Every structure is written in C-alpha cells, then in structure tokens.
Amino acid sequence: MADDRQLPRYRVLTGPDDDSFCWRVSEALDLGYELHGAPSLTFNGDRVIVAQALIRDES
Template sequence: MSQTPPDGLPCYRLITGKDDAAFCRRISELLALGYELHGSPAATFNGDHVIVAQAVLWPKAGGN
C-alpha cells in the first residue's frame, strides 16, 4: 500500500453528515480506498436529523 492516499487526499479525515445511506456510502468508499476507521463514531441530534461523525486514517506503510 502506498504511504500516501490517492488523488492528494489527506491522511486524516473527519467525515460528518446526516445519518443516512449516503453517509454510509461515503465511509464505505473510503474504506475501499484503503483508509481505516479511527476511534468510535459520534452522533448528535440537531433537532431534525441525527448527525454522525467518523474519523478515518490512511495507514502508514510498514506500521506505526
């Protein structure tokens, strides 16, 4: 695996959004690229929708 993410993407990303299928697809696409989940997801309610956040990290080649 490359030491850097493809297409100039950052090594750390915090993905946020409405808790729906589109959010799950965004996370799934990043996992398919090679990102790994980092920590637990967070959720809050904004009065209309549940909003979620999940951090992802690009794994370093050769371990930490």
C-alpha cells in the same frame, strides 16, 4: 479519482445518518482508510448527525 499522493492521511466525515453517509464511509474504506475510533452522533433538532474519523497508513 485522486491518486494516493493527494489523499490526506486523516479525515473526518460528517453528515446526516443516512445511506449516503454510509456509502461515503464505505468509499473511504475502499480507498485504504481505516476507522479511527467510534462514530460520534448528535441530534440537531431535526435529524441525527454522525461523524466518523478515518486514517490512512502511507507505508
């Protein structure tokens, strides 16, 4: 895994609303990211797609 100096301070995770997406967000939280705002959801005609912004405090 990348060390802290290589992690961006801001990132947005996107993907289908499934267990895999939840695990990706959980892993980011374990790396020190915090949720930034509410998730955004849309329907692409096939499934629900979710986006979640995260920030990481470097101090």
